[in-house]
Amino acid sequence: MYFDFTTFPVLETERLTLRELNLNDTKAIFGLRTNKEVVEFIDRKTLNNLSETRAFIDRISQLTTNNKGVFWVIESKNNNQVIGTIGLRNFEDEEDYAEIGYELDPSYQQKGFMSEAFEVVLKYGFKQMELKTIEAFTHKNNTASISLLEKQKFVFEPEIKDEGFENNLSYRIKA
Numbered sequence: 001m002y003f004d005f006t007t008f009p010v011l012e013t014e015r016l017t018l019r020e021l022n023l024n025d026t027k028a029i030f031g032l033r034t035n036k037e038v039v040e041f042i043d044r045k046t047l048n049n050l051s052e053t054r055a056f057i058d059r060i061s062q063l064t065t066n067n068k069g070v071f072w073v074i075e076s077k078n079n080n081q082v083i084g085t086i087g088l089r090n091f092e093d094e095e096d097y098a099e100i101g102y103e104l105d106p107s108y109q110q111k112g113f114m115s116e117a118f119e120v121v122l123k124y125g126f127k128q129m130e131l132k133t134i135e136a137f138t139h140k141n142n143t144a145s146i147s148l149l150e151k152q153k154f155v156f157e158p159e160i161k162d163e164g165f166e167n168n169l170s171y172r173i174k175a
């Protein structure tokens with residue numbers, strides 16, 4: 001496994017730029033993480049205001065600085081709007097493992113945008129970071145997420161449990 005996020009790995013696709021998060025994204029991130037449709041199946045602490053969102057952005061920057069995670073803002077090339085996020089975290093050196101997390105603004109869903117982001121992030125994870133396994137935990141009723149993962153060739157792992165989140169399923173993809 002190899003990380004070097006000192007120069008942040010900006011990734012490009014046909015319609016998207018995946019770039020580093022910064023404090024100018026505060027409102028967009030607050031909007032995403034408080035959108036009821038986005039968070040319906042995601043069990044995590046809610047951001048209550050912009051000040052908490054700025055603290056969250058600072059924590060993400062620290063993760064990247066300390067090589068403990070990499071978090072991209074997904075920007076549409078069409079209008080330069082932040083439309084979602086995607087990240088790799090919970091690295092396990094011995095197993096060359098990372099977990100993937102992702103979310104997209106509802107008005108941009110079902111247009112293939114997250115599939116496009118996945119392709120470039122998985123390629124980065126396997127080729128540049130030399131990962132061997134990438135795992136997604138997703139709520140068992142999150143059909144959109146499950147369809148996305150299956151389309152990306154992730155495989156359901158019935159034996160694996162997400163501790164503390166009994167409704168989550170594990171999907172894994174290997175290099």
Ligand SMILES: CC(C)(COP(=O)(O)OP(=O)(O)OC[C@H]1O[C@@H](n2cnc3c(N)ncnc32)[C@H](O)[C@@H]1OP(=O)(O)O)[C@@H](O)C(=O)NCCC(=O)NCCS
Pocket residue numbers: 037038039041042102103104105108109110111112113114115116136137138139142143144145146147148151
């Ligand atoms: C999950 C999510 C990221 C999917 O993003 P997306 O850009 O809409 O996905 P895509 O358009 O690339 O679609 C991928 C596949 O999933 C299918 N799909 C997407 N949304 C779907 C839905 N609501 N219902 C059924 N299938 C769906 C697509 O049809 C496509 O399959 P196909 O190529 O066979 O048609 C998006 O729904 C989202 O952000 N949800 C809220 C946040 C979330 O749940 N994140 C995951 C936490 S584990």
